[in-house]
Amino acid sequence: MSSRVLIVVEIALRIVLFVVFLQTENVKPFIRVIQQEEIWLYKNPISPDTITPNAVFAISIGVPLICILLRLLYSTDKSEMGHALLGLTLALTLNAVITNFIKLAVGRPRPDFFYRCFPDGIFKVDWRCTGDPVMILEGRKSFPSGHSSWSFAGLGYLSLYWAGKLHCFSSLGRGQSWRLVAAFSPAFGALLIAVSRTCDYKHHWQDVIVGSLLGFGIAYVSYRQYFPSLTNRLCHSPHSSVSDHTMKARHNPLNLETV
Incomplete structure (x- = not known):
């Protein structure tokens, strides 16, 4: 499959996922029976959102997008931005669909x-x-928390992206705590958004935990589609660049120590 066809397929997939997400937004969820003895679980007061849904979408999409575009200003590998954006958009759209389907099924x-x-x-x-x-x-639609899954899908992906760029877990940067703190600061922001949902009485603690794990899990899988393991010495580069580097090294054994 040519690179142009592959890009078209990748973009089409994300469009389809986004349309499915929009279609499921207004679907009626499963009507779960509420037993008399569990009514107390659902009698918390209605309170305003600390972080509104629109704000979550803006943060989860906007912050990683801006950081990736700013990275382009300092990168010599222009294809890197394309891979980073493909990973981010896959994480966000895939998370949106899976989260909504679970919400509707559980009710x-x-x-x-x-x-x-x-x-x-x-x-x-x-x-x-x-x-x-x-x-x-x-x-x-309480389970799982959409705020939690969305924030960890977007900001969690950004943390993984930064962890790769800063070599937090490779031999080139391991042992330097500032790299770890910097890389996972976006994930900490996602954690604060997730916790706020219990303070607003919008979600049970189980909803938040599962939503967070779901979002971060999808972010990790999406990231690894386009970038190597965070322990790899070339974790700062997308798979295509790593493959090119490996091929050159095989044809030039004298430089094998730099791989």
């Missing part, structure tokens, strides 16, 4: 679901909700 009520369902606080038999239908629908 777990949010911690504030009771007051979404009954704004006046008066329980109706058989959970016949009297609240805003849109809020009620969103109230059944």
